[in-house]
Amino acid sequence: MNASDSTDTGRLDGNVLGGPLAELFAADLTVAIVACVHCGDQAPMAAFQVYADAPAFVVRCPGCTGVVMRCASDPRGVRFEMTGVRLLSVEAPPADET
Amino acid sequence: MSHVSRGFTGRRRDAPAGRLPPGQYDVGDGFPVLSAGPVPYTEPDEWDFTVQGQVDQVRRWSWQEFQQLPREPVTVDIHCVTSWSKFDTRWEGVAVETLLQDVETAGEYVLAFCDGGYTTNLPLDDVVDGKAWVVDTYDGSPLVPEHGGPARLLVPHLYFWKSAKWVRGLALNLVDEPGFWENFGYHNYGDPWKEQRYAGD
Amino acid sequence: MERTALRRRLTWQLAEVLAVTRETPRVRRIRLRPPDWPGHVAGQHVDVRLTAPDGYTAQRSYSIASPPSQPETELIVERLDDGEVSPYLTDELRPGDLLEVRGPIGGYFVWPEHADTPVQLVAGGSGVVPFVAMLAHHRTSGSDVDVRLLYSVRTDADVIARDELRPRPESAVVLTFTRDAPADWTGPRGRIDRELLVRHTAPPEQRPAILICGSTPFVEAVTRELVAIGHAAERIKTERYGGMGDTS
Numbered sequence: 001m002n003a004s005d006s007t008d009t010g011r012l013d014g015n016v017l018g019g020p021l022a023e024l025f026a027a028d029l030t031v032a033i034v035a036c037v038h039c040g041d042q043a044p045m046a047a048f049q050v051y052a053d054a055p056a057f058v059v060r061c062p063g064c065t066g067v068v069m070r071c072a073s074d075p076r077g078v079r080f081e082m083t084g085v086r087l088l089s090v091e092a093p094p095a096d097e098t
Numbered sequence: 099m100s101h102v103s104r105g106f107t108g109r110r111r112d113a114p115a116g117r118l119p120p121g122q123y124d125v126g127d128g129f130p131v132l133s134a135g136p137v138p139y140t141e142p143d144e145w146d147f148t149v150q151g152q153v154d155q156v157r158r159w160s161w162q163e164f165q166q167l168p169r170e171p172v173t174v175d176i177h178c179v180t181s182w183s184k185f186d187t188r189w190e191g192v193a194v195e196t197l198l199q200d201v202e203t204a205g206e207y208v209l210a211f212c213d214g215g216y217t218t219n220l221p222l223d224d225v226v227d228g229k230a231w232v233v234d235t236y237d238g239s240p241l242v243p244e245h246g247g248p249a250r251l252l253v254p255h256l257y258f259w260k261s262a263k264w265v266r267g268l269a270l271n272l273v274d275e276p277g278f279w280e281n282f283g284y285h286n287y288g289d290p291w292k293e294q295r296y297a298g299d
Numbered sequence: 300m301e302r303t304a305l306r307r308r309l310t311w312q313l314a315e316v317l318a319v320t321r322e323t324p325r326v327r328r329i330r331l332r333p334p335d336w337p338g339h340v341a342g343q344h345v346d347v348r349l350t351a352p353d354g355y356t357a358q359r360s361y362s363i364a365s366p367p368s369q370p371e372t373e374l375i376v377e378r379l380d381d382g383e384v385s386p387y388l389t390d391e392l393r394p395g396d397l398l399e400v401r402g403p404i405g406g407y408f409v410w411p412e413h414a415d416t417p418v419q420l421v422a423g424g425s426g427v428v429p430f431v432a433m434l435a436h437h438r439t440s441g442s443d444v445d446v447r448l449l450y451s452v453r454t455d456a457d458v459i460a461r462d463e464l465r466p467r468p469e470s471a472v473v474l475t476f477t478r479d480a481p482a483d484w485t486g487p488r489g490r491i492d493r494e495l496l497v498r499h500t501a502p503p504e505q506r507p508a509i510l511i512c513g514s515t516p517f518v519e520a521v522t523r524e525l526v527a528i529g530h531a532a533e534r535i536k537t538e539r540y541g542g543m544g545d546t547s
Contacts, residue, residue: 010133011515013539016360018404019346022309028406046407047537054134055179055259056282065136067215070282075356076296079283101313101399103349105391108357108383181355 010053014046017057020073024080027090037086038066045088059084117175118183119290125182129245132180134278137243138213138264145248147232149197151269152205157197161248164234167192172231174254176261177290189252191233194225197268205270209277210251213264217277219286220253220260222270229255232265257288257295309404311348313397314372322375323457326425327389328364329374333400339367341432342409342510345374345402349384359384359541362428362512363403364460366435375459377425379542408538410436411508417445417501421491421521423513424452426540430512431460434470447471449499451491451517454479473499491517493524503529512538 018030030046041063048068049060056072056079068084082088108123118124142161149157159167172189209219224230234241234249241247246263253260259279280286285294293299314333322328341363348358359382365373378389392398410433411418420430427450437446447470452458454476464472475487475495487495501507509530511518518537526532 010131010541011136011539012541013537015344015405015408015538018344018406019309019360019401022401022404031406044407046405051134052541053130054132055279055284058134060135067135072283075354081282101350101397102352103387103399104396106349106351106357106387108349108351108355 010051012050012052014044014048014050014059016050016052017045017059017071020057020071020078021080023073023078029088029090031090033089034068034085035087035089036061036064036066036068037084038068039064040086117185119177120293121295122177122181122183122290125184128182129184130178130180130182131244132178133244134216135214139243140213140248140264142248146266147197147249148267149201149270150267151209152203152272153270154202157201159197164192164232164249167196170231172233172252172254174252176254176258178258179284179288179290179295183290188237189231189233190235191231191249191252193228194230194232194251194268195227197232198226201270203270205272207271207274209269209271209275210260210262210265211267211269212262213266215278216262216264218251218260218262219271219275219277219280220256221274221287224256225253225268229253255289257285257290259284260288309401311399311401314400316392316394316396316398317371318394319392322459325378325389325457326459327376327378327392329376329388329392329398331372331374331398331400333372333402336372337403339363339372339403340406340409340412341366341436342429343403343405344429345372345400346404347374347384347388348399348401349387350399357383360404362432362538364428364431366432366439368436368439375425375428375431377542382542408510408512408536411444412442414444414508417447417505417507419501419507419509420446420448421496421500421509421511421513421525422448422450423491423517423521424457424540425459425542426511426513426517426538427452427459427464428512429538430510431463433510434472435463437470438467445501447473447501449473449475449491449495451475451477451513453477455481475499491521491524493528496521496524496528500525503531506531506534509535510538511535513540514542515539 021029032045034045035042051058056070059069069082072079145161147159169192175185177183206222211217230253232249233252251262251265283297288294312333314331318330320328344360344362346360350356361374364375376388379385466472477490511521518539
């Protein structure tokens with residue numbers, strides 16, 4: 001599941017992106033399937049590596065550690081880039097959900 | 099700004115006037131490690147440093163060759179954009195102008211590149227004339243990987259994100275190419291005394 | 300399979316702190332009343348934001364410990380000595396304070412309401428908190444899901460949510476003590492390793508839905524072992540906490 005040998009303790013995962021991304025997107029993207037542009041691997045965003053103590057969240061592929069997204073959220077606002085995402089897929093909610 | 103959390107001050111401490119740029123605090127004995135990715139581990143026999151790009155000829159030093167270059171101790175204050183500052187940090191290394199000695203270039207900009215893929219850009223003028231070093235020693239000991247070892251760039255007059263960890267070389271450019279944080283909305287130059295944290299500041 | 304549902308906009312709100320109680324020497328349980336709480340799913344978290352007088356802010360995420368059926372929202376927070384937020388929450392926060400929170404957040408690491416295979420929870424130290432909510436919800440909702448928890452903790456004094464995690468017929472809770480077990484302890488000892496997992500977790504043939512929570516080293520070591528034992532990687536979900544987690 002995780003090809004990286006390093007288990008740096010400061011590292012978190014995509015679960016922590018739920019709050020900051022909710023400032024931009026109505027859908028919960030932590031369950032979206034994200035394809036890494038560097039290696040092509042796919043996983044739910046929650047399973048991606050998040051380095052959270054730099055000036056911004058840096059999101060990396062659990063397979064190849066390439067940067068897929070960066071997100072900074074502070075009282076000034078939100079900055080978000082996803083140039084490392086080849087594709088992001090969100091399943092439609094069931095018909096009976098609003 | 100609306101709510102203030104009763105009794106929360108962050109890690110702030112007062113510091114001697116004049117040494118702290120605006121919006122900074124003195125971190126004292128601490129030395130925070132802020133990482134944007136996994137720590138690279140590069141052995142000396144794998145390491146080299148190159149000066150490349152808009153140059154007459156690529157220069158390259160192995161670790162042994164780098165150790166033979168003239169070096170000097172450097173004691174400076176450093177200022178991180180996340181607002182901590184640390185006074186009188188002691189380093190040792192090679193001045194960048196030593197590495198650029200005899201290099202012929204029309205380039206006015208450098209892009210520092212590093213193990214792990216990090217980059218940061220600076221005007222050439224800001225890494226010469228005693229303003230920047232490639233350092234491999236901190237506080238009298240070899241620089242540890244968590245803090246950028248085996249060698250990092252040290253450019254104390256700018257925010258510390260310009261002092262690139264795990265540096266492996268400088269590419270001289272005719273044009274200014276934004277690096278990792280510069281193309282994510284951080285200031286292209288980064289003068290802590292003008293509080294140039296974000297683009298547009 | 301998760302669905303992502305459109306929901307109303309998530310904003311910061313000021314929750315009243317109702318109580319801060321001691322759970323273990325380093326852990327506090329914080330009971331909150333957010334003014335506009337839509338209800339939550341067990342496993343979700345909140346973001347907590349602290350603001351200093353000069354405008355400096357610090358923000359962290361904390362799992363919700365209370366089940367959806369409980370009207371007041373509870374967090375359980377471990378003090379990280381070099382933390383920026385947790386020492387404030389464990390040492391300074393008092394009833395009557397206002398705490399800025401955002402939530403509930405997260406649709407990934409949540410209780411699998413309609414699981415048709417066993418649900419295996421594995422926790423290291425304070426990583427047990429989302430499972431406290433899940434087990435309480437399992438009990439109060441009368442769920443017939445076969446749920447088990449393997450919980451690694453340093454010593455008896457470090458056990459969180461002792462009451463909620465009391466062994467019950469409907470949920471198998473197994474503790475392992477990594478530093479010091481109680482004098483009369485006949486259960487597992489030591490860090491969670493392959494042998495402990497083989498002995499105390501649902502085997503791969505049962506195709507359990509696995510949820511692992513704790514420090515990054517803990518979560519990744521346990522994941523590697525479970526995959527080595529034969530569990531499919533797609534059946535494993537993880538949530539990583541900051542800090543060293545359950546290390547001696």
